Every structure is written in C-alpha cells, then in structure tokens.
Amino acid sequence: MARWAPDSRERLRTAALELFAERGFAATTVPDIVLRAGLTKRTFFRHFSDKREVFFGDDEIPRLAAGVLAGAPAGVDPLELVTEGLRTLAIRRFEAQREHMRSARRIIEAEPLLRERDLRKQADLRDAVQQGFVDRGEDELTARVLGGLTVELFQTALEGWLADDDTAPLTEHLDRVLSRMRSTFGC
Structure with a gap:
C-alpha cells in the first residue's frame, strides 16, 4: 500500500462514498475504505478522526x-x-x-x-x-x-x-x- 500520495484524502473520500452507497454506512469499515483506496489505516486517521468525518471535514x-x-x-x-x-x-x-x-x-x-x-x-x-x-x-x-x-x-x-x-x-x-x-x- 502507498505510504503517501498527494491525493490520498480525496481517494479515501471517493472510496468511502462508493462503499457507503454499495453496502450502507453501518456495514462499511475503515479497513474496507483503505483497502478500496489502496492506502493504510494510518493514512485514513491522518485525514479523518472516524468514518463520519469523511462527510463533515472535522x-x-x-x-x-x-x-x-x-x-x-x-x-x-x-x-x-x-x-x-x-x-x-x-x-x-x-x-x-x-x-x-x-x-x-x-x-x-x-x-x-x-x-x-x-x-x-x-x-x-x-x-x-x-x-x-x-x-x-x-x-x-x-x-x-x-x-x-x-x-x-x-x-x-x-x-x-x-x-x-x-x-x-x-x-x-x-x-x-x-x-x-x-x-x-x-x-
């Protein structure tokens, strides 16, 4: 998985939205999101405090x-x-x-x-x-x-x-x- 990518925040948002639309919010986990985005959980938590913040921008x-x-x-x-x-x-x-x-x-x-x-x-x-x-x-x-x-x-x-x-x-x-x-x- 990529350690750093300049577009990682947007990749994570895109992956999360796709998964939320496919599976629903409750059924989607942070590991699902990072796997789809090709990034790490650490990268996710560098950008968002939790999966709700994908929508709300902290x-x-x-x-x-x-x-x-x-x-x-x-x-x-x-x-x-x-x-x-x-x-x-x-x-x-x-x-x-x-x-x-x-x-x-x-x-x-x-x-x-x-x-x-x-x-x-x-x-x-x-x-x-x-x-x-x-x-x-x-x-x-x-x-x-x-x-x-x-x-x-x-x-x-x-x-x-x-x-x-x-x-x-x-x-x-x-x-x-x-x-x-x-x-x-x-x-």
Whole structure:
C-alpha cells in the first residue's frame, strides 16, 4: 500500500462514498475504505478522526468561519460579512463538489447517526460565528442571531443547490435565499 500520495484524502473520500452507497454506512469499515483506496489505516486517521468525518471535514468549516470573522476589517456590516463569508466558502469549498455532495447528502439522509452529526456540525458553525461576532464587539443576542441566521441561510441555499437540476452555482442560491430573507423581514 502507498505510504503517501498527494491525493490520498480525496481517494479515501471517493472510496468511502462508493462503499457507503454499495453496502450502507453501518456495514462499511475503515479497513474496507483503505483497502478500496489502496492506502493504510494510518493514512485514513491522518485525514479523518472516524468514518463520519469523511462527510463533515472535522472542524474545517467552523475554523474557516472564525478566520473570516477575525480577519475582516472593523466596521463591516455584520450581514454583509456573513454574506461575503458564505459566498467565499461556497466558491472555495463547495462549488466544485456538487455531485460528490449530492451523493453524500443521500447517504447522510438515510443514516440517523449521520443526520445527528450533520446537526452537530451546523451547531458548531453557529457557535463559531456567534463567538466570532462577540469577539468583534457585538452583544451576545446580536451575535446569537447572526450565528443562527448564518447557518439557516447556508443550509437553505445548500439544500436548494443540491436539489436543483439547473447549473446555477451555490452563490446564486445564497443570493436568492438572502433576498427572500431580506424581503420577508424588511432588512
């Protein structure tokens, strides 16, 4: 088995998704995944803490959100900061992964443990955004609202994008959801 390969993370993800689709999540083991990918268990655990993290990327998204908030100039409108942060995330992390994410979403929806983990990851993002806004000087209530708004905006846009047979990018779905939120709440 290869000790190191530059594309090992993606090979592991691809192998895992194939096996989850063929056998189901519960019936697939880490040894099955590494065998299919032609890599070692050590390589797997260098990239993922467990097989659930094949879908969720450890703490990558909350870390990215915290970094965007910490690095943004003072005085930027909070909603504008949320919007631009989500647009950047969509372009850098999600746009090229649409088909992969559709497959992953089907598996997640079929497995209660994965749905629970998905909700936990959404809560982690909400908490990271909330703390980021507190650190920027927003009061606790405003920061909490912004954290919840960020997650709802992103999840709603993501679900629409994955269900859409059109080729519209995720950023377009984000814009639609934000526009609907603004018209609904008059902001």
